[in-house]
Amino acid sequence: MKKSIIIGATAVAAGLAQAATINWGTSVQMYNAADETGFVNTSGDFILGINPTTTADGAVTLNGVTFDNTDVGEITNGVSGTSGITLSALRTAGGNLGQYGSYGSGSFTDADAQTLVSSGIYQASTWTLSGLTSGQEYLLQIMSNDARSNKSSEFQSGPDTNGVGAIIMTYRDLPSAELTGGYVTSTFIADSETQVFSIYGTRDSWNGLVESTAQVNGLQLRAIPEPATLGLVAVFGGGMFFMRRRFKR
DSSP: OEEEEEEEEOOSSSSSSSOOOOEOOOEOOOTTTTOTTSSSSOOOOOEEEEEEEEOSSOOOETEEEEEEEEEEEHHOOOOOOOOGGGEEETTTSSOOOEEEEEEEETTTTTTHHHHHHEEESSEEEEEESSSTTTOOOOEEEEEEEEOOOOOSSOOOOOOOOTTTOOEEEEESSSSSSSSOOOEEEEEEOSSSSSSEEOOOEEEEESSOOOGGGGGEEEEEEEEOHHHHEEEEEHHHHHHHHHHHHHHHH
């Protein structure tokens, strides 16, 4: 059986303008025997990365990207990234999020990858990004893994009990030979300083909330340069090359 997750964007808050639309991609298996850390996205500019773990000290680095070890307290109070951006999460039903450090590392042999996928936070959660720049495109990548062998049902999580506007991310894909979780990459263009998205959980069917199946093992946020900016860089670079050639004559 497989264990999976569905993620969806929500409005910032009741009475405020609708949050920017998050374009969720499809779930992709994390493990690749030829490149165990290649699943970590490196597009654009890094803002923050978190590795929810029971050990809050230190960090892991995968594919050149650093994921800081963070515990429930840090995530609740807000994790700081570059450009004044912060990320925080609260348990949707109130109270504290759960944290677990023994999900297993499946087929991974890379030490940092094993650390990232073997721990995480669980229970339905509401995540808030603050300090965003309106008009800026951002990339979110979320990883989920549960390599334990005692899962006998279909585990899912999502934005509501009907799964409307959501995508499925596989935690553990069986009977595949690889025991690994999945990741989803998404983009959105900020239309305010704040963006909220929620992760909920169900089990067996879309009949009621099962918080424990909502799970995040790793997350990163990146800023995507505007095409116009890239064009200016190319033109400027070409102009400098032309000027250098002229002055060399």
